[in-house]
Amino acid sequence: MRILNLALNDLLQIIRDWKSFLFLLIMPVIFTLVFGFAFGGFDTGDEEVDPRLPVGFVDQDQEQISPVLFALLKKSDAIRPVTFEEDTTLEELERIVAEDELAAMIIVPDGYSESLPTDQKLKLIIIQKEATSAGATVQNGVQAAVNRLTNSISAAQFSTMIQAQFNPFGSQTDQDAYFDGSLENAVASWDAPPFTLISTQTGAEEERAEQPNAFSHSSPGMMVQFAIAGLIGAAGILVIERKSGSLQRLLTTAISRTEILIGHFLAMFLMVLIQFTILIGFAAIFLDVGYFDAPLATILVTLTTALFVASMGMLIGTLAKSEEQVIMYSLIPMFILSGLGGAWVPLEFTSPTFRTVGHFTPVAWAMDGFQNIVMRGMGLESVLMPAAILLGFTAACFGLAVWRFEYE
Amino acid sequence: MKSIDIALKDMLQSFRSLFAVMFMFVIPILMTGMFSLMFGGSGNDEEGFVLPTTKVILVNQDEGSFAGMPGEVSQNPEYDASSIGQLLTMALTSEGLTGIMDVSMMDSSADARFAVDNQEAGVAIIIPKNLTTSFLAPLGTVAVEVYQDPTLSIGPAIIKGIVSQLLDNFSASKITLAVTLEQIENSGQMIDEAQIQAVVAQYLATIQPEGQSQGSESANPYLDIRAPKTDQNSSDQTINPVAMIMAGMSIFYVYLTGASGTQTILKEEEDGTLPRLFSTPTPTATILRGKFLSVTLTIIVQITVLLVFGELVFKIHWGDLLSVALLSIAITLSSAAFGIFLVSFMKSTRQAGIMIGGVVTILGMAGMMPIFTLGMPNPPAFISIISHLAPQGWAAEGLQVTMSGGVLSDVWTNILALLVWAVALFGIGVYRVNKRYK
Numbered sequence: 001m002r003i004l005n006l007a008l009n010d011l012l013q014i015i016r017d018w019k020s021f022l023f024l025l026i027m028p029v030i031f032t033l034v035f036g037f038a039f040g041g042f043d044t045g046d047e048e049v050d051p052r053l054p055v056g057f058v059d060q061d062q063e064q065i066s067p068v069l070f071a072l073l074k075k076s077d078a079i080r081p082v083t084f085e086e087d088t089t090l091e092e093l094e095r096i097v098a099e100d101e102l103a104a105m106i107i108v109p110d111g112y113s114e115s116l117p118t119d120q121k122l123k124l125i126i127i128q129k130e131a132t133s134a135g136a137t138v139q140n141g142v143q144a145a146v147n148r149l150t151n152s153i154s155a156a157q158f159s160t161m162i163q164a165q166f167n168p169f170g171s172q173t174d175q176d177a178y179f180d181g182s183l184e185n186a187v188a189s190w191d192a193p194p195f196t197l198i199s200t201q202t203g204a205e206e207e208r209a210e211q212p213n214a215f216s217h218s219s220p221g222m223m224v225q226f227a228i229a230g231l232i233g234a235a236g237i238l239v240i241e242r243k244s245g246s247l248q249r250l251l252t253t254a255i256s257r258t259e260i261l262i263g264h265f266l267a268m269f270l271m272v273l274i275q276f277t278i279l280i281g282f283a284a285i286f287l288d289v290g291y292f293d294a295p296l297a298t299i300l301v302t303l304t305t306a307l308f309v310a311s312m313g314m315l316i317g318t319l320a321k322s323e324e325q326v327i328m329y330s331l332i333p334m335f336i337l338s339g340l341g342g343a344w345v346p347l348e349f350t351s352p353t354f355r356t357v358g359h360f361t362p363v364a365w366a367m368d369g370f371q372n373i374v375m376r377g378m379g380l381e382s383v384l385m386p387a388a389i390l391l392g393f394t395a396a397c398f399g400l401a402v403w404r405f406e407y408e
Numbered sequence: 409m410k411s412i413d414i415a416l417k418d419m420l421q422s423f424r425s426l427f428a429v430m431f432m433f434v435i436p437i438l439m440t441g442m443f444s445l446m447f448g449g450s451g452n453d454e455e456g457f458v459l460p461t462t463k464v465i466l467v468n469q470d471e472g473s474f475a476g477m478p479g480e481v482s483q484n485p486e487y488d489a490s491s492i493g494q495l496l497t498m499a500l501t502s503e504g505l506t507g508i509m510d511v512s513m514m515d516s517s518a519d520a521r522f523a524v525d526n527q528e529a530g531v532a533i534i535i536p537k538n539l540t541t542s543f544l545a546p547l548g549t550v551a552v553e554v555y556q557d558p559t560l561s562i563g564p565a566i567i568k569g570i571v572s573q574l575l576d577n578f579s580a581s582k583i584t585l586a587v588t589l590e591q592i593e594n595s596g597q598m599i600d601e602a603q604i605q606a607v608v609a610q611y612l613a614t615i616q617p618e619g620q621s622q623g624s625e626s627a628n629p630y631l632d633i634r635a636p637k638t639d640q641n642s643s644d645q646t647i648n649p650v651a652m653i654m655a656g657m658s659i660f661y662v663y664l665t666g667a668s669g670t671q672t673i674l675k676e677e678e679d680g681t682l683p684r685l686f687s688t689p690t691p692t693a694t695i696l697r698g699k700f701l702s703v704t705l706t707i708i709v710q711i712t713v714l715l716v717f718g719e720l721v722f723k724i725h726w727g728d729l730l731s732v733a734l735l736s737i738a739i740t741l742s743s744a745a746f747g748i749f750l751v752s753f754m755k756s757t758r759q760a761g762i763m764i765g766g767v768v769t770i771l772g773m774a775g776m777m778p779i780f781t782l783g784m785p786n787p788p789a790f791i792s793i794i795s796h797l798a799p800q801g802w803a804a805e806g807l808q809v810t811m812s813g814g815v816l817s818d819v820w821t822n823i824l825a826l827l828v829w830a831v832a833l834f835g836i837g838v839y840r841v842n843k844r845y846k
Contacts, residue, residue, distance in 0.1 A: 017759075017762065020762065022766065023762055023765075023766040027766070027770055031773060034774075034777065034794060035780070037788060037790065078565075078569075094636035094637055095636070097636040098636040121629065121630070123628075123629070123630055123631055123632040124630060124631050124632065125632045125634060126631050126632065126633045126634065127634050127635075127636050128633065128634075128635070128636075129635060129636065136562075136566060137565070139631065139633065140565075140566065140569035141569075142631060143569075143573065143628070143630065143631060144569065144572060144573055144576065146630045146631065147573055147576055147577070147580075147630075148576060148580075150630065151576065151577070151579075151580035151583070151584070152583075154580070154584065155580065155583055155584035155587045155588070156587070158584050158588055158611060158614070159584070159587050159588040159591045159592075162588050162592065162607055162610070163588075163591060163592060163595065166592065166597060166599070166603075167595070167597055178591065178595075181591060181594075182587055182588075182591050185587045185590060185591065186583055186584070186587045189583040189586065189587065190579075190583070192549070193549075193575070193576065193579035193583070194542070194548070194549050194550070194578075194579050194582040194583070195539075195542075195543075195549070195550060195551075195552070195575040195576070195578045195579045195582075196549060196550075196551045196552075196575065197551065197552050197553075197554055197568060197571055197572050197575055198551045198552070198553050198554070199553075199554050199556065199564075199568060200553055200554070200555045200556075201555065201556050201557070201558040216558075217559075229765065229766070229769055232761045232762050232765040232766070233761065233762045236758070236761045236762070240758060322427075323757050323758065323760060323761045324427060324668060324671070325427060326761055327668070327761055327764060327765045328427065328430070328431055328435070330765060331664075331765055331768075331769065332435060332439075334769075335439065336439065344780050345780055345781075346559065346560075346561070348559070348560050348561065348562060348563065371559050375558045375559045376525060376557065376558060376559065378525065382526075
């Protein structure tokens, strides 16, 4: 009963401050939306909003093949060509790419069309920043279009050669016309090629939409980050209690040190649990994030993450001697754990070392647990390992907090 | 003179505090150092973004055989594969692709999907039973399935690009034959089955086996990839994560210093030294000036140390000295004013924790959005708008511009914007504090 009273008192102190709501609930929602949008959330279906990477297209060739290439590039799923005048200077084109106005610039050199049917093919010039994901995307997209172009030319050449065998052309004009007709036919065939690729993925994401739901990453990421950030208020209560002498007074009563610790821990745990419940409900209902697809798994990851965050709050509360230190001890782990754990940016965007080190942090395991549910569409079994590791981190933090509190 | 006395006393207290020193210098440097190690290099490294190697499971279920193809091809010794599925397998496991994908084989598509579900692989490529049969049939389409882990995006996108290009090569053969026959038909000429077989055989005799062409050339025969030449030697830093993280960390902690530095007003009020100061003939404005001066000088020291340390240890070239200096002054003034503004809304140090932590985190994250989305191929425009809603965003952008070789004319808008922020925040802060202590 004493423990409950202590926990309720702590919770009341947190809830009474309107800023707590702002920090614990409103901000995670805002940043979930911001990060979700940033990483491609909400496919509005608006055709005017083209998600493809814009690339410049400069036709210095001005012959029959370059418009065909442009048409093939326009069909790309990855890139969107934007035409530039052929007399735009190289310096200007390079500046546009260097200053990130466009992801890349494709230059069709003079004589390109003429060279393609020969063995001395000219190369397309691609200006792009090296070693970037945008660069890799552009290269893939252009390569696919060029392959289709050269294959179409080969098809037209073969078709013309066969026709000449069956029925020799009367003039060069007839032959050129036949070649052009074959080329047009071949390029059109790429609208529905005989061999295609179908892309599938596991569970929840596929059932919900063709495009991945970007909120499936930002929602758990921001939820965990702001749970840690929320410890500033909760852990601060312990510091204030110590500084104001309330703790000493409490210790003169019948309540034991263990009861005091558990009471504060319970308050933090309930605070984080309430925060998670509201944020999960919001994301599931309004952002279509699949937390409810595997309710038991969601409950398990939520509980173990909340336990970890609360135990870290206890550790911060027992380590910090002032409100200033509470800020430092909360914000620093928040930044380190969130950054390393992939709460901001998916770990696949980082280096292999970063990805490995990231999994030494509890946030990465919490993210794994939530992502197994909302992105991979998996169930309870898939979150047992993350939950067990989170409990391990909880035990470590809580043990240190108890040791520190007893020592004090 | 009194303002300077107050400022000096506050500064002395700040620099005597181990906590303050840790917060101002050690933590941002340590965090940058940690991220630098994680990204595997210092600020002048050109490693940048590293394309990930994706674990791929390949399931070849193709039951067809080239035995059904015209004699010239089925008997050609260059075709050491017996089916299209095998050709595709040879291409995907070729040496040229080893840095991009790490391929292992499986017999069952269900096992492959299970492995992807359990994160043992990022992608499973499932070749259907009828791939070769469809290749030999005149009509119809067939699809190769790429099953991916939905938490991954870059690796699977690259794999899909490669598989698509290989499939395009097979499609090209069918398209060539279809176009040839269709064009002959359109020209009004009738050809019989034997002639069609002859055309097919002639075509197949001319093409190169796909499996042997993949990965055999080191240079791209169709594309000439060039990096943009710019006048700035350090332009690569705009995409270098370590340089941007150092800039972001410095800005974040400078604004935190601004906020926690001015918190001494509240502390002095609670300790009773502020009311005592008011009992002397010292106007509120003088006290505030002293506090502002103290925080300003502290931040100047902090920002100078961080920039110099970044230059010397992380080899980050911050850019044109005059631009960086003026930008630093603007950042300093806006962060000190930000502190006064924030403190004017607090009643006690108890409130300070959540207020400072919350507001600095929120504005810091908003301002750093372009840094978070640094490696993204096509970041949406609203990212830039959001970052400009916070002074931290103008500061980060300014440093990014100078790092990429920008000069004063390129960053004057950032400097001006930061000064406007400083005046606005300082004005509101002073008005509110004056009102409180009147």
